[in-house]
Amino acid sequence: MSEVILELKNLKKYFPLPGGQSVKAVDGVSLKLFKGETLGLVGESGCGKSTIAYTVVGMYGATEGEIIYKGTNLAQKGYKRNLQQKGEIQIVFQDPGSSLNSRRNVGKSLELPLKIHTKLNKQERQDRIDELLELVGLPVDFKKRMPRNIGGGERQLVSVARALGSNPEFIILDEPTSALDVSVQAKVISTLIHLQEKLGLSYLFITHDLSLMRNVATRVAILYLGRLCELAPTAEFFHRPLHPYTQMLLSSIPVATDEEEKVKPAQIISEGEIPSPVNVPSGCTFHTRCRDCMDICKVEVPVMIEIEPSHYVCCHKFKEGEPIAAEVE
Amino acid sequence: METNNNILEIKDLSVSYTVANVVTHVLEKVNLTVPKGKSVGLVGESGCGKTTTMRAILGVLPSNANIESGEILFNGTDVLKMPYNQLQEFRQTGAGLIFQDPSSALNPVISIKKQFLTSLKYAHKDKNYSSAQLYDKAIEALNAVSLADPKRIMNSFPFQLSGGMRQRVCIAMTLAGEKELLLADEPGTALDVTIQDQILRLIKNLVETLDLSVIMVTHSLGVIRQVTTEVNVMYAGSIVEGGDTHQVFEHPSHPYTIALMDCLPKLTGTGISEGIPGRIPDYDHPPAGCRFYPRCTYALDRCKSEVPGKTIVEDDHWVACFAAEEGKVCPK
Amino acid sequence: MTPERKESIVRNWYKFSAGGASVVGLIIVIVIIILAIFAPIIAPYPEDAGAVVKFSESKLPPSSKHLMGTDTMGRDVFSRLLFSLKGTLLMGVLVLAISVPIGFIVGVLAGYYRDTWIETVLMRIVDIFLSVPALVLALAIASIMEPNLRNSMIAITIMWWPWYARLTFGVVSSLRTENYITYAELTGAGLGHIIVKEFLPNTIDQILTKMTLDIGYVIIMGATLSFAGLGEQPPIPALGNMINDGVKFLPDMWWLTIFPAVTIILIVLGFNLVGDGVGNIFNVEGN
Numbered sequence: 035m036s037e038v039i040l041e042l043k044n045l046k047k048y049f050p051l052p053g054g055q056s057v058k059a060v061d062g063v064s065l066k067l068f069k070g071e072t073l074g075l076v077g078e079s080g081c082g083k084s085t086i087a088y089t090v091v092g093m094y095g096a097t098e099g100e101i102i103y104k105g106t107n108l109a110q111k112g113y114k115r116n117l118q119q120k121g122e123i124q125i126v127f128q129d130p131g132s133s134l135n136s137r138r139n140v141g142k143s144l145e146l147p148l149k150i151h152t153k154l155n156k157q158e159r160q161d162r163i164d165e166l167l168e169l170v171g172l173p174v175d176f177k178k179r180m181p182r183n184i185g186g187g188e189r190q191l192v193s194v195a196r197a198l199g200s201n202p203e204f205i206i207l208d209e210p211t212s213a214l215d216v217s218v219q220a221k222v223i224s225t226l227i228h229l230q231e232k233l234g235l236s237y238l239f240i241t242h243d244l245s246l247m248r249n250v251a252t253r254v255a256i257l258y259l260g261r262l263c264e265l266a267p268t269a270e271f272f273h274r275p276l277h278p279y280t281q282m283l284l285s286s287i288p289v290a291t292d293e294e295e296k297v298k299p300a301q302i303i304s305e306g307e308i309p310s311p312v313n314v315p316s317g318c319t320f321h322t323r324c325r326d327c328m329d330i331c332k333v334e335v336p337v338m339i340e341i342e343p344s345h346y347v348c349c350h351k352f353k354e355g356e357p358i359a360a361e362v363e
Numbered sequence: 364m365e366t367n368n369n370i371l372e373i374k375d376l377s378v379s380y381t382v383a384n385v386v387t388h389v390l391e392k393v394n395l396t397v398p399k400g401k402s403v404g405l406v407g408e409s410g411c412g413k414t415t416t417m418r419a420i421l422g423v424l425p426s427n428a429n430i431e432s433g434e435i436l437f438n439g440t441d442v443l444k445m446p447y448n449q450l451q452e453f454r455q456t457g458a459g460l461i462f463q464d465p466s467s468a469l470n471p472v473i474s475i476k477k478q479f480l481t482s483l484k485y486a487h488k489d490k491n492y493s494s495a496q497l498y499d500k501a502i503e504a505l506n507a508v509s510l511a512d513p514k515r516i517m518n519s520f521p522f523q524l525s526g527g528m529r530q531r532v533c534i535a536m537t538l539a540g541e542k543e544l545l546l547a548d549e550p551g552t553a554l555d556v557t558i559q560d561q562i563l564r565l566i567k568n569l570v571e572t573l574d575l576s577v578i579m580v581t582h583s584l585g586v587i588r589q590v591t592t593e594v595n596v597m598y599a600g601s602i603v604e605g606g607d608t609h610q611v612f613e614h615p616s617h618p619y620t621i622a623l624m625d626c627l628p629k630l631t632g633t634g635i636s637e638g639i640p641g642r643i644p645d646y647d648h649p650p651a652g653c654r655f656y657p658r659c660t661y662a663l664d665r666c667k668s669e670v671p672g673k674t675i676v677e678d679d680h681w682v683a684c685f686a687a688e689e690g691k692v693c694p695k
Numbered sequence: 696m697t698p699e700r701k702e703s704i705v706r707n708w709y710k711f712s713a714g715g716a717s718v719v720g721l722i723i724v725i726v727i728i729i730l731a732i733f734a735p736i737i738a739p740y741p742e743d744a745g746a747v748v749k750f751s752e753s754k755l756p757p758s759s760k761h762l763m764g765t766d767t768m769g770r771d772v773f774s775r776l777l778f779s780l781k782g783t784l785l786m787g788v789l790v791l792a793i794s795v796p797i798g799f800i801v802g803v804l805a806g807y808y809r810d811t812w813i814e815t816v817l818m819r820i821v822d823i824f825l826s827v828p829a830l831v832l833a834l835a836i837a838s839i840m841e842p843n844l845r846n847s848m849i850a851i852t853i854m855w856w857p858w859y860a861r862l863t864f865g866v867v868s869s870l871r872t873e874n875y876i877t878y879a880e881l882t883g884a885g886l887g888h889i890i891v892k893e894f895l896p897n898t899i900d901q902i903l904t905k906m907t908l909d910i911g912y913v914i915i916m917g918a919t920l921s922f923a924g925l926g927e928q929p930p931i932p933a934l935g936n937m938i939n940d941g942v943k944f945l946p947d948m949w950w951l952t953i954f955p956a957v958t959i960i961l962i963v964l965g966f967n968l969v970g971d972g973v974g975n976i977f978n979v980e981g982n
Contacts, residue, residue: 078555091881113880120883127874135875137896143875146892150883178699185642200882215408215582220626221638242556246628249635272632286560287630288585290612294630303564304557307525383709 039204039236040067040090045099045109047082047089057311059085061260062099064338067204072230072237074251074268076244076283080311082260083240087208090238091125103204121151121200128209130189134181140167140192141177147199166195169232171225187211187218191225198229204236212241223250244287245294248272253344256280259311259319262338266345275299276347278324318350326351369436370544370576371397371420376433378415378424380646387646389415391601391654392433392670395578397544402570402577404587404608407597408623410643413580416597417546419443420578421458422450437544455485459537463549465529469521476501476517479536486540504539505532507573508565527558534565538573545577552583563589584627588612596620599643599654606680616682618659618692653684661686711972720968723961731780743770744778746930757950764950766940772954775932779955782844782933783962786851786917787910794852795902798859803890803898805860806867818864824857833916837925844933847926851916855909862905866898900977908970911963918959934959 047060060082067073077083089096095112102108103123108115124147127133134143141163148159164174170191181189190210197205207226211219227250229235239251247254248268255265256279264277275281285302289295306323309315315322321331330350338346339354378390390412397403407413418424420435422442435442437457445453462468469478476498483497492500498517505513508531521529530551537545550566551559567590569575579591587594588608595605596617604617615621625636641658650656653666663685673681674688686692712718735741739762749769757764763772805817824832836850870876870893879889920926921935929936934955941951 078557093877093881117883120881125878125881127878129874133874133878135873135893135896138892142892146879146884146888147882187638196878216584216626216628217408217623217639219628219638220635223628223635224637243628244556245630248630248632249628268632272630282557284630286556288556288560288563288583288589289630290584290588290624290627291629291631292613297630304560307527307558308555 036071037069038066039069039103040238041065041100041102042086042090043100043102045086045089045101046097047085047094048097051312055312058260058314059311060089060096061314063257063260063262064099065255065262065265067236067238068252069203069236070230070234071252072239072250074239074241074247074254075257076241076247076254077257078242078283078308080259080308081257082311083242083257084208085260086257087125087206087238087240091123091206092120117150121147122202123204123206124197124200124202125206125208126190126193126197126210128212130186130193130213133193134189136181138181139177140179140181140184143181143192144177144196144199147196151200162199166198167192169198169229170195171221185218187214187222190214190222194222194226194229198233202235204238206238206240208240209242211246212243219246226250244283245289256283259309259314261319262346262348263320264345264347264349265338266342266347270342270345272297274345276341276345276352277320277349278302278326278351279320282323318348368399369396370399370438371395371578372436373416373420374434374436376416376419376435377431378419379429379431380425381427381429385647386429388431388649389600389646390419391599391649393597393600393602395595395602397576397578398593399576400570400574401593402567402575402579402591404579404581404591404594405597406581406584406587406594408582408643410599411597412600413582413597414548415600417548417578417580420546421454421460423454455488456540457542458544458546459540459542461530461533461537461545461547461550464553465526465533466521466553468533469529471521474518474520475524475532479517479532479539482536483539486542500539501535504535507538507569508532508535510535525558526554527561530554530558530562531565534562534569538569538575543576545575547577547579547581549581549583550579550586552581552586559586566590584612584624596623599649600646601654601683603655603684604680604682606677610677610680614677614680616676616680616687616692617655617684618661618686619655620682621692622660659686661692663689663691707976710976713975714971716968717972717975720965720970720972723965724969727780727962727965728784730777731784734777734780738771738774738777740771740774741778743774744932754948756948763954764948766937766951767944767948772937772950775937776934776954776958779932779934779937780958782927782931783914783917783959786844786848787913787966790848790851790855790913790917791906791909793848794856795859795906797852798856798861799863799895799898799902801856802860802863802865803867803894806864806871807886807889807894809868809871817860821857821860821864824854825861827854829854830916830919833920834923834925837920842925842928844927844931847917847920850920850925851913855913858909859902859905862901863898866901867894870894870897904970904974904977906970907966907973911966911970914962914966915959 042063042065045060045063048056048058050056063086075083075086088094090101092112092115096109100107100109108119144163144166145159148154148162154162163177167174167176172188172191211222230237241247251268253265253267254271256263258279264280275284281299282302282304285298286304309322317333318331318336321327328350336348336350338348339352341347341352373393373395376390376393379386379388393416405413405416430443437453442453479501480497483500501517502513505516510516510528510531551562563586570577579587581587591608594608594611595602598619604611604620615624622639626638628635639658644650644654644657652668653671656662656666666685671683671685673683675681684692730737747770752765752769753767755761755765761771763776765771801817805814808814832854833850836853837847840846876889876893879893917926918935921933922939926935927933937955938952944951
């Protein structure tokens with residue numbers, strides 16, 4: 035196995051509410067991110083995917099658990115990380131409207147990480163800005179443009195270029211294309227893939243779009259109410275989804291062609307709504323919507339097991355070492 | 364009046380806007396038909412004119428919009444020429460709208476019951492129903508959209524309901540109003556996919572069982588395929604391809620539709636294209652011929668100056684493209 | 696000048712002048728500024744700005760010789776009016792030049808440290824100032840100091856900055872969670888960068904708009920203090936003390952009061968119209 039860039043160990047992030055309760059946004063997530071891979075972190079609203087991203091990047095400290103980046107635990111540090119760590123872990127936000135300051139031109143936005151994380155002088159910084167724009171496939175004269183005069187996809191590419199300014203090894207992509215049209219999304223995604231090949235970057239790709247992950251991710255992880263349900267290499271994941279929630283998600287995707295329809299698991303009628311993360315159901319959090327719900331699911335929290343090499347699932351239906359029942363195939 | 368089975372017919376609709384003395388020609392000869400009891404899709408990316416089309420149908424274009432030509436026939440009557448009273452009635456009883464974001468479609472501080480009954484009062488104002496009758500109709504509609512415990516829902520406030528429930532309430536309101544035409548603006552796209560799936564199946568079901576007519580306006584090809592039987596693909600203010608949804612999606616024939624399908628990430632994992640080069644043309648000086656011409660990989664000389672007409676591709680599938688007409692468009 | 700810059704100027708002028716009224720306001724303001732600067736040249740009797748007494752000329756109604764008549768000491772009202780403009784404008788400009796930066800810093804810090812004790816302390820101080828009627832506060836402050844132009848400016852500044860603190864606080868606290876601010880923090884930018892390079896450009900529109908509108912109100916406030924005898928002291932002319940002098944002789948010697956009063960109205964009107972135009976530029980841009 036290649037080098038581990040980032041490891042989350044039993045990461046928890048609770049947000050206290052007035053009245054003693056708390057929102058359990060992330061409730062014990064463990065995973066590893068390998069060098070050069072794209073790990074797709076997929077889930078619906080309230081599943082905690084963005085909270086994981088923000089905790090990893092340091093917007094807030096974790097409630098419990100560890101975030102091990104290159105051997106250092108960053109979990110509780112939040113903004114207090116040192117400058118080098120701030121430069122090495124970068125993020126691209128979802129909303130192209132708010133990720134760039136509308137009152138500063140593209141060049142100035144790109145200059146910020148260069149000023150902080152490099153020792154380049156003024157002229158060198160300008161050259162580096164040109165280089166960054168070329169890297170993401172934008173014309174050099176973009177640096178004089180204001181964010182409102184460029185398209186949403188271009189703004190996201192500028193955000194990517196800005197993240198590259200501090201020469202990071204690892205970038206968190208928080209739904210970078212979910213606000214864009216598909217034709218624009220395609221351009222941003224293909225640029226991200228090229229950059230990864232060229233610079234050996236590792237991505238933690240946060241999204242709700244499984245079809246996108248099918249084409250981008252090396253491995254896919256599914257989150258539900260702050261916990262991981264399933265984690266597997268992409269091909270395996272889509273070929274043989276095991277967790278009932280994964281199956282429900284996959285069968286809910288509106289697809290555009292017959293070929294894709296064939297890939298979807300047999301129609302599983304999606305039902306119920308996502309419970310509030312304040313009052314999470316007992317046992318397996320998915321049991322309220324699960325068609326295979328057993329008695330044990332209501333009381334006992336299932337643990338993550340490696341059912342096949344590097345295919346992890348967190349469900350009482352599966353026992354370590356036991357073969358997978360034929361019906362799920 | 365000619366008799367036909369079309370509840371809505373848009374003929375050669377062209378709409379422009381005047382902003383600070385600049386005229387932007389947004390819609391260019393849009394033709395669209397909704398047969399009774401069918402659901403028809405209008406699909407396109409942002410800025411393609413979907414919203415303008417929808418606003419035109421409802422007669423709620425902003426004041427700086429000019430209708431340059433065309434007509435919108437609702438059951439044979441031109442919506443664009445309706446006097447104010449009739450238009451008001453058309454909005455109250457003829458067409459219902461389902462918004463993309465169900466949270467802003469309902470007033471958060473007024474109970475569902477009150478909002479529901481008010482909307483029904485207008486929708487049925489000529490029928491003199493009593494409040495009790497209207498209430499029963501509301502309950503019936505809430506049952507039809509598979510909301511459990513409709514009485515509790517009626518007594519709650521929008522903020523007490525989840526996004527999926529609010530969306531169902533909105534659909535129930537249009538159902539109970541017995542509107543003839545349902546306009547769905549990106550239904551469910553603000554919701555999670557498992558919830559969206561439920562809403563889409565609900566709409567599809569209602570169309571089949573209640574003989575509803577629906578126009579589904581969205582950017583999502585997947586949503587269109589799941590719910591509609593006919594589709595119109597819109598690019599830069601004109602409809603470039605249309606017909607039976609299945610035929611169009613299985614054999615896309617317009618270079619734009621083909622490129623768009625290539626950009627769509629697929630569950631089969633066939634990779635994503637590099638996107639469509641260029642961007643939507645400026646509407647103040649749109650290309651004289653085919654509006655996709657500047658970005659088209661199959662562009663011919665005549666595309667620059669001539670607007671292509673309809674070419675039949677399959678029995679229920681047409682395309683507006685010279686290259687396709689000459690058989691020069693070959694999808695992968 | 697780049698074409699883009701040129702186009703933006705043209706566009707901004709279009710928005711500014713859209714109603715027509717703002718252009719009138721701009722003309723009024725420019726004329727008043729020119730008159731203030733060139734008062735010594737334009738004034739027919741520049742010496743009348745001081746403590747001159749010309750009994751032979753006193754109490755004359757407006758005529759071709761004295762456009763706005765003369766006061767009880769025989770001084771030319773028009774000349775005195777011209778000389779008072781400089782102090783009047785200076786009052787507006789200086790008060791804002793001092794109170795705006797103070798208000799901005801307080802507001803930006805309170806907004807940036809929203810939901811912490813820093814916000815609580817700063818904004819409660821602001822609230823205290825805002826809860827006392829502005830004029831009462833200014834009168835109180837001015838009355839404990841020696842009455843002159845400088846001290847009346849200080850008094851007005853003390854009661855004026857909280858408005859800018861609140862304005863800035865509102866804008867900044869709504870921008871606080873914008874992703875570009877978060878990005879700057881995450882990548883290690885200092886507080887100085889965030890305040891000056893990220894928040895200031897987004898707040899400057901509202902501040903400038905409010906400033907152009909406020910100059911007029913500051914001038915009224917200054918004139919009020921001077922009317923109450925707490926501003927510029929005679930014989931130095933100020934619009935407020937000229938009105939005060941003239942009030943005693945109403946309605947017979949109406950020119951003593953009317954002309955300074957109309958001047959104040961014109962100045963305030965001019966700045967207000969300009970302020971509306973400036974607001975139009977930014978509001979439209981912001982949408």
